[in-house]
Amino acid sequence: MTDFTYAMDADGVVTLTWDVKAKSMNVMSTEAFMDLSAKVDQALADPAAKGIIITSGKKDFAGGMDLKVIAAMRAGGAQAIFDGVMGMHNVLRKIELAGMDPKTKKGGKPIVAALPGTALGIGLELPLACHHIIAADNPKAKIGLPEILVGIFPGGGGTTRLTRKLGAMMAAPFLLEGKLSDPKAAKAGGLIDEVVAPEDLLVRAKEWVLSAKDADLVKPWDDKGYKMPGGAPYHPAGFMTFVGANAMVGGKTMGVYPAAKELLGAVYEGALVPFDTAIRIEARHFTSLLMNPSSTAMIRSLFINKEALEKGANRPKVADQTVKKVGIIGAGMMGAGIAYVSANAGIEVVLIDAAQEAADRGKAYSEGILDKGMARKKVTAEKKAEVLGRILATTDYTALAKCDLIVEAVFEDPKVKADVTAKVEAVVGPDCIFATNTSTLPISSLAKASKCPEQFIGIHFFSPVDKMMLVEIIRGKATGDTAVAKALDYVRQIRKTPIVVNDARFFYANRCIIPYINEGIRMVAEGVEPALVENAAKLVGMPLGPLQLVDETSIDLGVKIAKATRAAMGDAYPDGAVDEVLFWMADQGRIGKKANAGFYAYDAVGKRIGLWDGLEGRYPVSAAQPELATVQHRLLMAQVLEAVRALEEGVLTDIREGDVGAILGWGFAPWSGGPFGWLDIIGAARAVEICEGLTNAFGPRFEAPDLLRSMAEKGATFYGAAATKAA
Numbered sequence: 001m002t003d004f005t006y007a008m009d010a011d012g013v014v015t016l017t018w019d020v021k022a023k024s025m026n027v028m029s030t031e032a033f034m035d036l037s038a039k040v041d042q043a044l045a046d047p048a049a050k051g052i053i054i055t056s057g058k059k060d061f062a063g064g065m066d067l068k069v070i071a072a073m074r075a076g077g078a079q080a081i082f083d084g085v086m087g088m089h090n091v092l093r094k095i096e097l098a099g100m101d102p103k104t105k106k107g108g109k110p111i112v113a114a115l116p117g118t119a120l121g122i123g124l125e126l127p128l129a130c131h132h133i134i135a136a137d138n139p140k141a142k143i144g145l146p147e148i149l150v151g152i153f154p155g156g157g158g159t160t161r162l163t164r165k166l167g168a169m170m171a172a173p174f175l176l177e178g179k180l181s182d183p184k185a186a187k188a189g190g191l192i193d194e195v196v197a198p199e200d201l202l203v204r205a206k207e208w209v210l211s212a213k214d215a216d217l218v219k220p221w222d223d224k225g226y227k228m229p230g231g232a233p234y235h236p237a238g239f240m241t242f243v244g245a246n247a248m249v250g251g252k253t254m255g256v257y258p259a260a261k262e263l264l265g266a267v268y269e270g271a272l273v274p275f276d277t278a279i280r281i282e283a284r285h286f287t288s289l290l291m292n293p294s295s296t297a298m299i300r301s302l303f304i305n306k307e308a309l310e311k312g313a314n315r316p317k318v319a320d321q322t323v324k325k326v327g328i329i330g331a332g333m334m335g336a337g338i339a340y341v342s343a344n345a346g347i348e349v350v351l352i353d354a355a356q357e358a359a360d361r362g363k364a365y366s367e368g369i370l371d372k373g374m375a376r377k378k379v380t381a382e383k384k385a386e387v388l389g390r391i392l393a394t395t396d397y398t399a400l401a402k403c404d405l406i407v408e409a410v411f412e413d414p415k416v417k418a419d420v421t422a423k424v425e426a427v428v429g430p431d432c433i434f435a436t437n438t439s440t441l442p443i444s445s446l447a448k449a450s451k452c453p454e455q456f457i458g459i460h461f462f463s464p465v466d467k468m469m470l471v472e473i474i475r476g477k478a479t480g481d482t483a484v485a486k487a488l489d490y491v492r493q494i495r496k497t498p499i500v501v502n503d504a505r506f507f508y509a510n511r512c513i514i515p516y517i518n519e520g521i522r523m524v525a526e527g528v529e530p531a532l533v534e535n536a537a538k539l540v541g542m543p544l545g546p547l548q549l550v551d552e553t554s555i556d557l558g559v560k561i562a563k564a565t566r567a568a569m570g571d572a573y574p575d576g577a578v579d580e581v582l583f584w585m586a587d588q589g590r591i592g593k594k595a596n597a598g599f600y601a602y603d604a605v606g607k608r609i610g611l612w613d614g615l616e617g618r619y620p621v622s623a624a625q626p627e628l629a630t631v632q633h634r635l636l637m638a639q640v641l642e643a644v645r646a647l648e649e650g651v652l653t654d655i656r657e658g659d660v661g662a663i664l665g666w667g668f669a670p671w672s673g674g675p676f677g678w679l680d681i682i683g684a685a686r687a688v689e690i691c692e693g694l695t696n697a698f699g700p701r702f703e704a705p706d707l708l709r710s711m712a713e714k715g716a717t718f719y720g721a722a723a724t725k726a727a
């Protein structure tokens with residue numbers, strides 16, 4: 001079976017139609033590239049063929065390279081990667097030169113890309129090698145090079161061609177941020193050449209092929225006297241761009257993402273040499289990137305495993321549980337967000353609160369988001385009416401009668417939750433699944449209030465619900481498979497990423513986040529410079545330092561959780577030193593961002609203006625400060641060891657969930673692929689060594705779990721050991 005079909009019409013125009021049979025979206029494989037190459041050769045060699053249209057048999061053009069192919073390429077080592085990438089470049093260059101005479105640049109055959117819809121990654125790099133790009137006016141289509149978002153960069157010539165086409169400055173948002181555009185914006189941004197009505201796409205493509213002149217086929221960079229738009233690096237304007245870009249990328253990525261560095265290297269060095277050398281340079285940087293374990297880890301967690309979890313890798317084998325009508329109890333911050341994402345996904349919503357005004361306020365939250373979408377032209381008036389029309393805001397529990405799922409998001413109080421559970425169960429049908437969004441209360445004990453604990457489950461959202469992509473599903477002791485399947489099907493409907501964990505204190509995400517925050521606070525109490533704590537975290541790829549994070553989640557919540565944990569653990573409670581700081585901060589009224597006062601100082605509009613200088617009066621900074629690496633190891637190990645313990649204890653059952661959940665749930669250093677990814681990068685033996693050093697210096701909380709010790713002895717890795725389960 002071939003992915004490209006070849007058809008020549010009576011006018012000699014060859015159409016190569018890309019249609020990967022087994023998939024709903026075209027993705028490029030090594031075999032497909034060879035197939036494309038052979039068919040381009042055929043058309044170039046056939047005297048009857050006047051030119052080529054490359055298009056798709058699907059509604060979209062292509063989703064990109066099959067990243068599993070990239071993962072497989074690594075197996076052969078650097079030379080195999082480089083040879084493979086150069087093979088691809090040679091095919092694309094053949095398309096670009098299209099058989100023209102190398103000296104006169106005449107006699108080539110015009111090749112046009114006709115894009116019916118989305119064209120991503122290699123799905124845009126291939127068109128960029130063609131002579132002209134026409135897209136159908138399809139506002140849903142996304143065009144761009146999103147590689148950087150999964151830890152690589154456009155390595156199919158996209159980096160070199162786009163920089164030469166647009167100049168480094170204009171190409172930067174597409175290459176460095178993976179910015180995607182609809183066809184009209186792509187035309188305005190210079191990515192593509194024409195946008196036509198969908199029904200005219202192939203007609204116009206043919207017209208272009210038949211009317212193209214020799215000069216239309218010569219790329220600016222193949223023309224004499226080509227100068228890079230905006231200037232090459234040693235041009236005064238180009239110099240400004242390159243110096244600025246380097247600083248900006250360094251500032252944004254803190255130097256931990258190898259893809260951004262390699263990309264900049266390819267752009268800068270490539271800009272100094274002729275095109276064919278630039279392509280080789282791009283291939284070398286791409287090879288060096290693929291050999292970096294960070295890119296392997298990022299692709300594994302952010303693409304392959306994330307997708308596997310979204311497709312239900314751990315879903316029990318029970319019948320489809322698609323949710324038709326969801327009841328949400330509690331229209332506060334969380335309930336309102338859950339109502340919005342549900343209605344937006346086409347699910348009927350009954351949103352209940354104790355008072356009608358509270359329920360209405362919850363519904364108004366959706367209206368606010370939709371209005372913002374309208375202002376940005378992302379949402380139409382019809383869509384807004386449709387989504388709001390799906391939400392019934394009420395105090396009347398009988399409205400829940402036909403719901404097949406309930407999500408409870410009332411106050412974090414077992415009595416209130418038990419009362420709500422009973423009220424709901426009095427009106428819903430026997431198959432309805434009841435989920436609680438509790439963040440701290442054990443699911444198995446809340447389930448005691450239910451008549452059917454096997455239908456009781458935890459669905460833990462993160463705040464803000466509409467932005468955070470992770471949903472943690474918690475199986476109580478009695479939770480049945482149907483409830484798990486229901487929760488997973490619901491999360492799929494609202495297009496978020498699920499992990500399924502077992503019931504234990506703080507489940508998985510909060511279990512790891514709390515020690516991170518606590519370690520930061522502990523260091524402040526010890527006299528470590530707070531700026532060192534915060535910057536050490538950011539320099540290792542955490543999006544927020546622990547002190548900023550606790551300011552955002554609020555210090556009074558931290559106090560509440562600490563008190564409840566201390567009450568539950570008694571003498572075994574290990575965090576007295578942390579509480580002293582937390583409680584003192586709360587006593588000063590510095591409860592975080594919401595009060596415009598916390599570990600940070602804020603201006604009148606709530607903008608952070610720096611660390612609070614009053615902290616030093618109470619916790620003086622020591623004269624001798626620790627090494628950056630020591631601070632980083634403390635902050636990372638505080639989280640990572642919890643993740644390993646969660647796995648050891650069976651709270652986590654799949655390391656893929658541990659890694660994907662950590663990145664999406666609390667932004668754990670994405671460059672590392674997650675806590676287990678990071679441990680695999682440094683190796684279990686090195687991890688145990690770090691733990692021993694930290695234990696000696698700072699106490700038993702850093703003791704290496706048995707699992708890690710035994711892996712160190714055997715030289716095992718998490719993903720190696722789990723090779724059959726994880727990609």
Ligand code: NAD
Nearest residue numbers: 330331332333334335353354409410411412437438439463
């Ligand atoms: P919130 O105080 O903003 O909202 C709670 C809502 O529940 C209020 O509108 C209240 O009027 C309503 N309510 C209380 N008792 C009720 C009853 N008997 N019947 C109907 N409505 C009732 O709280 P929130 O931040 O939205 O948190 C709700 C739940 O979600 C809690 O269990 C919390 O632990 C959990 N949670 C919160 C977060 C977070 O970041 N805030 C994150 C994950 C989970």
